[in-house]
Amino acid sequence: MRNRNLALILSYLHQNSPISRAELSSQLGINKASISTTVRELIMQGIVIEIGMKTGVQEVGHPSIDLMINPDSGRVIAIDLGSDRITAVVTDVAPNILWRKEVSIKGAVDIIEILSITQKIIDESCTIARSYNLPILGLGLSLPGILDIESNTLLAAFELGWRDVNLNPLMLGNEDIHLYTGNVAHMGAQGESYFGAPLNTCSALYINWGLEVSGGIIINENVVPGGLGLAGEIGHFSIDPHGELCACGNRGCWNTFANEESIFERIKTDIENGKTSRIQELTKGQIEKISMRLVMQSAFQGDSVALEALNVAGKWLGVGIANYINILNPELIVIGGPISQAYNFVISSIEEEINQRALPWQRKGCHIKPAHFRQDASLIGAVATVIWNMFNNPVERIKKANHS
Ligand SMILES: [Zn+2]
Numbered sequence: 054m055r056n057r058n059l060a061l062i063l064s065y066l067h068q069n070s071p072i073s074r075a076e077l078s079s080q081l082g083i084n085k086a087s088i089s090t091t092v093r094e095l096i097m098q099g100i101v102i103e104i105g106m107k108t109g110v111q112e113v114g115h116p117s118i119d120l121m122i123n124p125d126s127g128r129v130i131a132i133d134l135g136s137d138r139i140t141a142v143v144t145d146v147a148p149n150i151l152w153r154k155e156v157s158i159k160g161a162v163d164i165i166e167i168l169s170i171t172q173k174i175i176d177e178s179c180t181i182a183r184s185y186n187l188p189i190l191g192l193g194l195s196l197p198g199i200l201d202i203e204s205n206t207l208l209a210a211f212e213l214g215w216r217d218v219n220l221n222p223l224m225l226g227n228e229d230i231h232l233y234t235g236n237v238a239h240m241g242a243q244g245e246s247y248f249g250a251p252l253n254t255c256s257a258l259y260i261n262w263g264l265e266v267s268g269g270i271i272i273n274e275n276v277v278p279g280g281l282g283l284a285g286e287i288g289h290f291s292i293d294p295h296g297e298l299c300a301c302g303n304r305g306c307w308n309t310f311a312n313e314e315s316i317f318e319r320i321k322t323d324i325e326n327g328k329t330s331r332i333q334e335l336t337k338g339q340i341e342k343i344s345m346r347l348v349m350q351s352a353f354q355g356d357s358v359a360l361e362a363l364n365v366a367g368k369w370l371g372v373g374i375a376n377y378i379n380i381l382n383p384e385l386i387v388i389g390g391p392i393s394q395a396y397n398f399v400i401s402s403i404e405e406e407i408n409q410r411a412l413p414w415q416r417k418g419c420h421i422k423p424a425h426f427r428q429d430a431s432l433i434g435a436v437a438t439v440i441w442n443m444f445n446n447p448v449e450r451i452k453k454a455n456h457s
Contacts, residue, residue, distance in 0.1 A: 058083055058091050063100070063122070067247065067440075071104055071119035092120060100126045122146055127443075128182045130192040130230070131435035132175060133237070135391060136212070136264040136313060137344050139171055140432055141178045146190070148248065148436045152181050159344060164215055172223050179227040190443050191231040193435030194220065195240040197264045199283055205234045211300035212264045212314070233438050237261050237431040238285050241389045242269025242276045243441060244434030245424055256383045259424070260287070261390035261431060262370065263345070264313050270381065288312065290373060310369035313392060317343050319362040330358035345391050352398055360398060367399030371406025378411040378419050389424025390431065396423040 061081055066072065069080070078088045095101040102123040124145035133140045137159045143152040156174055161167045175192065182189050198210030207218040224232050235243075242259035259269040266288035270277040277284050288308035289301050296305025309315060321340055324330055331351040336342040351359035374386060388396060388403075400421070407416060424430040 058087060059095070062088070062091055062095070063443075064247070066101065066120060066122050070121035072121075073117040073119055075117060077120070098126075099123055124149060125187060127188040127190040128185050129190050129436045129439045130175075130178045130182050131195070131432050131439070132171070132178065132192065133195045133429075133432040133435060134167075134171060134197070136197070137346070139167075139174055140429075141174045142432060142436070143178055143182045144436050146440060148433065148440070151185075152178075154178075159342075164213070164218070167213075168218075168223065172225070175223055175227065179230060182230075189230050191233050191439040192224070192227075193233045193235065193240065193437075193439045194223070195235055195237050195431040195435045196220075197237045197261075197267070199286065200234055200236050202234050202282055205232055207234075209301075212312070214300070231439075231442075233435070233442060235435065235438050236267065236269075236285070237263070237390070237434075238267035238269045239276050239278075240269075240434030240438055241424065241430035242271055242387075242434065244426060244430055244432075244437040245387055245389065246271055246274055246276070247437040247441065248425070248433055256381055257385040257387065258287075258377055258381060258383045259387045259389060259430075260370075260374070262311070262388055262393050263391035265308050266311050266370070266373065268377075287373070287377065290376065292369075292373065307369070307373040311366045311373065313345055315369075316345075316348060316362045316366050316392070319365055320348065320358055323358045323362070328358050331356040332359060345394075349394050352395060363392075363395045363398050364402050366392070367395075367402035368406050370399070371403040372410060374403065374421075375407045375410035375416075378407065378415045382415050383419055386419060386421045387424050388421065389427060391428050393423055393427050393430075396427075 062077060065077065065081055074088050074092055078085045092101060100123060101120055103118045104121055105119060124147040126146050129144045129148060131142050138155050138157050140155045142150050144150050154174060156170055158167050158170055161170065196207055196210065197212060199208045201208055205220040207215055207220060209216050220234055238259060238261035241261050245259055255273060257271040259271060261267045268285040268287040270285055289303060289306045291305055292307050292310060293305030297309040298304055299306035299309050320330065320332060320343065324333060324340060331354055332343060332347055335347045335350065348359050352363055426433045
């Protein structure tokens with residue numbers, strides 16, 4: 054009960070600060086004595102701070118002081134391994150981004166080189182985080198693929214061609230900092246529900262639209278892990294039994310119609326068939342150097358080939374989403390990840406397909422919106438994952454971080 058109250062109070066403070074003890078008590082339905090005891094403990098630990106006197110809402114005999122999360126109660130490191138770049142941030146607990154670095158891995162030849170680049174950026178992030186002389190609450194690492202988060206093993210990242218990669222050696226020299234690994238969509242869902250638009254719904258689906266289409270299913274504000282923590286591999290839903298070969302080995306997975314590679318392939322085919330595109334100039338004729346960044350740049354400049362490729366991917370995204378609306382009856386679908394930058398270009402195609410295919414009652418009760426953090430959703434999700442773990446066992450973890 055004590056830990057449950059701690060987690061509830063901290064998460065509520067994060068989304069509703071500044072707020073008084075009395076308001077916390079009435080909003081959370083926890084009695085005032087328990088709130089007082091728990092808040093005293095959190096203040097002593099430096100996790101929560103008191104600020105000013107609240108004007109207007111003053112209880113008789115008890116000046117009402119507001120409470121908020123202390124952003125300087127620690128530092129968080131988050132790393133997102135994407136298809137063409139690694140992004141790292143150091144944040145406070147608010148979470149304000151205090152330092153950010155992106156490194157391209159577009160020219161990296163193999164997994165050894167990518168892991169070596171990842172380790173270097175982890176080293177640098179840890180050095181930056183240590184320079185604040187504050188507790189480091191952990192390092193969240195978001196990856197595209199199927200993960201065993203207990204052993205920090207990437208079981209498979211089909212699009213990268215990786216299998217059974219132990220990620221613990223990435224922390225060599227920084228073993229005192231706790232590593233939290235997670236799938237890009239699970240972390241995106243965690244970030245959106247904690248810091249983005251709060252998913253105050255019974256049922257929501259977060260879709261990471263990028264290298265793969267993957268999902269984080271949210272029920273009652275919690276990301277559903279599934280039996281082995283592997284739920285949400287929605288991109289491998291079979292759409293066409295005789296379709297293109299998916300990187301997973303199956304044919305006709307949803308991914309093959311709507312992921313990043315499918316967009317690149319459509320653009321390459323259009324160019325081979327004689328259409329002209331700004332992407333030819335941007336890649337200096339080396340179309341194999343196509344990236345999502347160049348597709349977006351071209352789309353913003355009105356390039357018809359880029360816009361059409363995004364539009365077709367959007368239609369296929371809508372086809373798959375319609376299936377999930379019928380299966381899960383979600384109240385909300387949130388689209389994040391690298392291709393979500395194109396949300397405004399594709400939302401009408403997505404909705405057109407959904408309106409045609411989803412059952413009308415389920416469709417009526419479902420809203421679709423872009424992720425609050427768009428392409429940074431999984432990065433902020435990695436921050437949220439670290440903080441979520443602190444919230445669920447805050448005092449012990451803060452103590453541990455302080456002694457590290
Ligand atoms: Zn597949």
